[in-house]
Amino acid sequence: MPEPGSRPAGTVLAFDFGEKRIGVAVGELQLLQAHPLTTIHGEANAERFTAIAALIQEWHPASLVVGRPLSLDGTAHAMTARCTRFANQLRGRFGLSVDYAEERLSSAEAAERLRAAGHPPRSARQHLDAIAAQLILQSHFDGLAEQGHGHLSPGPEHPDDREDDSRH
Numbered sequence: 001m002p003e004p005g006s007r008p009a010g011t012v013l014a015f016d017f018g019e020k021r022i023g024v025a026v027g028e029l030q031l032l033q034a035h036p037l038t039t040i041h042g043e044a045n046a047e048r049f050t051a052i053a054a055l056i057q058e059w060h061p062a063s064l065v066v067g068r069p070l071s072l073d074g075t076a077h078a079m080t081a082r083c084t085r086f087a088n089q090l091r092g093r094f095g096l097s098v099d100y101a102e103e104r105l106s107s108a109e110a111a112e113r114l115r116a117a118g119h120p121p122r123s124a125r126q127h128l129d130a131i132a133a134q135l136i137l138q139s140h141f142d143g144l145a146e147q148g149h150g151h152l153s154p155g156p157e158h159p160d161d162r163e164d165d166s167r168h
Contacts, residue, residue, distance in 0.1 A: 008030075010029050012029060015067065016136055017066060017082065022040040024052075024130060026137075040052065056096075065137055068100035102136070
């Protein structure tokens with residue numbers, strides 16, 4: 001069982017990279033909860049990285065996460081290489097660690113969530129990329145929790161807690 005307070009702390013920004021838009025989400029490592037933040041529009045790298053720099057200055061993230069698209073069979077494709085390049089640019093420009101997270105079908109799931117919440121298609125489109133980034137970041141956080149990095153320590157150990165802890 002981790003010691004109380006041993007969970008890493010800090011804000012994480014996540015990106016759903018696209019050629020025309022980049023969805024951005026934010027979350028806190030201690031809470032392991034992701035929230036949609038914004039969508040960066042435009043195709044010019046200078047504009048995109050200026051917007052990202054402003055977000056990094058505002059949120060002071062401890063690390064970054066980039067959604068890594070793969071085919072349904074798990075193989076890389078052209079967009080995988082573009083996302084890897086984007087992650088490398090983030091790492092180089094901002095000196096932050098960058099992790100990859102599963103993003104297969106994140107946009108489809110985001111669209112479904114927006115439909116289920118009653119957003120009309122035009123309104124949903126405005127939020128789609130940020131929701132996809134939220135799903136990517138939540139997937140990353142869920143992976144950390146499964147690895148034991150996200151285990152909430154209940155404080156002093158109670159005998160009833162031992163049984164639940166054995167599954168982590």
